Amino acid sequence: MNANSPSIAPAQPMHFEDLILEQGDLISKKLHLLSMQQFPPNAKKLLRQFSLSEVAQFLGVSQSTLKKLHLEGKGPLPQTSSSGRRSYSAEQMAELRQYLDQHGRSEARNYVPYRRPGEKLQVIAVVNFKGGSGKTTTAAHLAQYMALTGHRVLAVDLDPQASLSSLHGFQPELDMSPSLYEALRYDDQRRSISEIIQATNFPGLDIVPANLELQEYEYDTPLAMSNKSSNDGKTFFTRISRALGEVDDRYDVVVIDCPPQLGYLTITALTAATSVLITIHPQMLDVMSMGQFLLMLGGILKPIRDAGAAVNLEWYRYLITRYEPTDGPQAQMVGFMQTLFHQFVLKNQMLKSTAISDAGITKQTLYEVDKSQMTRSTYERAMDSLNAVNAEIAELVHASWGRKVLNGPA
Numbered sequence: 133m134n135a136n137s138p139s140i141a142p143a144q145p146m147h148f149e150d151l152i153l154e155q156g157d158l159i160s161k162k163l164h165l166l167s168m169q170q171f172p173p174n175a176k177k178l179l180r181q182f183s184l185s186e187v188a189q190f191l192g193v194s195q196s197t198l199k200k201l202h203l204e205g206k207g208p209l210p211q212t213s214s215s216g217r218r219s220y221s222a223e224q225m226a227e228l229r230q231y232l233d234q235h236g237r238s239e240a241r242n243y244v245p246y247r248r249p250g251e252k253l254q255v256i257a258v259v260n261f262k263g264g265s266g267k268t269t270t271a272a273h274l275a276q277y278m279a280l281t282g283h284r285v286l287a288v289d290l291d292p293q294a295s296l297s298s299l300h301g302f303q304p305e306l307d308m309s310p311s312l313y314e315a316l317r318y319d320d321q322r323r324s325i326s327e328i329i330q331a332t333n334f335p336g337l338d339i340v341p342a343n344l345e346l347q348e349y350e351y352d353t354p355l356a357m358s359n360k361s362s363n364d365g366k367t368f369f370t371r372i373s374r375a376l377g378e379v380d381d382r383y384d385v386v387v388i389d390c391p392p393q394l395g396y397l398t399i400t401a402l403t404a405a406t407s408v409l410i411t412i413h414p415q416m417l418d419v420m421s422m423g424q425f426l427l428m429l430g431g432i433l434k435p436i437r438d439a440g441a442a443v444n445l446e447w448y449r450y451l452i453t454r455y456e457p458t459d460g461p462q463a464q465m466v467g468f469m470q471t472l473f474h475q476f477v478l479k480n481q482m483l484k485s486t487a488i489s490d491a492g493i494t495k496q497t498l499y500e501v502d503k504s505q506m507t508r509s510t511y512e513r514a515m516d517s518l519n520a521v522n523a524e525i526a527e528l529v530h531a532s533w534g535r536k537v538l539n540g541p542a
C-alpha cells in the first residue's frame with residue numbers, strides 16, 4: 133500500500149463496534165462541517181411568490197376575479213413585475229381567502245375551509261415498510277398542498293431519519309430540535325406536544341420535527357409493557373392520539389410520515405390515524421413486499437383491537453408513486469392493483485419526474501422550487517400529477533366532514 137494513501141484496514145484487528153464508532157464519528161463531524169457551510173443554523177427557509185394562475189387555482193376562483201380585485205384596490209396588493217405579471221405571497225393568499233369570505237357574494241362556499249363544529253380532526257398516516265416507496269415525498273407535498281388550500285395543518289415526522297424535517301429546513305444534527313419522542317416518553321421528562329411544534333415557511337403548516345431520539349420509543353415501549361406497576365406500556369398505542377388531543381382545536385389536518393418499519397412508532401401512528409395512505413411503487417417486488425406488510429400489520433392490529441383500541445378509519449387508499457405509464461410492466465401492475473382493490477386505489481397516480489427528485493436534492497418540494505429553474509413541460513407535468521393526487525385526497529378529507537364542495541383547485 134502507498135504510504136500516503138489513507139489506511140483502509142486497521143493494522144491490528146479491531147472490534148467491529150470500535151470500528152463503526154470511529155467511522156460514525158468521522159462522518160458525522162465531516163458532514164456537520166459541510167452542513168454548516170451549506171445550511172448555517174437558524175438559516176430560515178423562505179417561500180417564493182405564487183403566480184396569479186397558481187393563486188386562482190389554490191383559491192378556486194377565476195384569474196379575472198383576482199385581477200378585478202386588484203384593479204379596484206381591494207384585498208392584498210400583489211407584486212407586479214416589469215412585464216405586468218402579478219404574484220402573491222402565501223400569506224397574501226390567506227388574506228385573500230379571508231377577504232373573499234367577508235366580501236364574496238357566494239353563500240354556497242367558504243374560502244377559509246377550517247373545520248366547523250362536529251367535524252373531526254383528520255389524521256392521515258402515510259405508511260409502508262418498503263423503503264423509498266415515496267412516503268416522505270407524499271407526506272410533504274400533501275401537507276403543503278393542504279396548507280396552500282387554506283387548511284391548518286400539522287406535519288409529524290415520525291422517521292428517526294428526519295427526511296420530512298430536512299425538507300422543511302430542520303437539521304436534527306444542527307438544530308437540536310426536540311422530536312415527538314419528548315411527548316411520547318414514559319418517564320417524568322415527558323413534554324406537551326405544544327412545546328415541540330415548530331412553524332414552517334408555509335403559512336398554515338406547522339411541523340413536529342424528527343431526530344434519532346425517536347428510536348428510543350422502540351426500546352422503551354417493550355420495557356414499559358413489562359412494567360407491572362403501570363399500565364402506560366400496555367396502552368402504548370394511545371400515546372400519539374393523546375398528544376394530538378392536546379392541540380386538536382388548532383388544526384384541521386395532521387399528516388404523519390411514518391418510518392419504513394413496522395415498529396411501535398408506526399403502530400402508534402396507525403391507532404391515532406383517521407385515515408391511511410399506503411404508498412406503493414408499482415413493481416413486482418414492491419407489491420409483494422406490500423402484501424407482506426398488510427399481512428403483518430393485520431396480525432399486529434388484531435390483538436390491539438382486543439386490547440380496546442380499534443383502528444377505525446374514515447378511509448384508506450393505495451397511492452401509486454413514481455409511476456412511469458410508458459413502462460409496460462408498471463402499467464400492468466397498476467391495472468392488477470386496480471382490479472384487486474377497486475376504489476381503494478387512488479384514481480390519480482404520482483408520476484415519476486426529475487422535477488420532484490431534482491427539487492429534493494436541494495431540500496425543496498415541487499411547491500417551493502422556482503419554475504424558471506426547470507424545463508417548463510417537465511415541471512408542469514409533475515405539478516399536474518401532484519395537484520391531481522392531492523385534490524383527490526383533499527376531497528376524501530372533505531367528504532369525511534360531510535362536505536360536498538371542495539375549496540381548492542378542481
Ligand SMILES: Nc1ncnc2c1ncn2[C@@H]1O[C@H](COP(=O)(O)OP(=O)(O)OP(=O)(O)O)[C@@H](O)[C@H]1O
Pocket residue numbers: 262263264265266267268269270291295391392453454455482483484485486488489492
Ligand atoms: N414522483 C417522484 N418522481 C421522482 N422521484 C421521486 C418521486 N417520489 C419520490 N422520489 C424520490 O425517491 C426517493 C425516495 O422517496 P421518499 O424519500 O419519499 O421515500 P420514502 O418512502 O419516504 O423513503 P424511506 O422509506 O427511506 O423513508 C427520494 O430521493 C425522492 O426524491
Ligand SMILES: [Mg+2]
Pocket residue numbers: 267268269291295389
Ligand atoms: Mg421517508
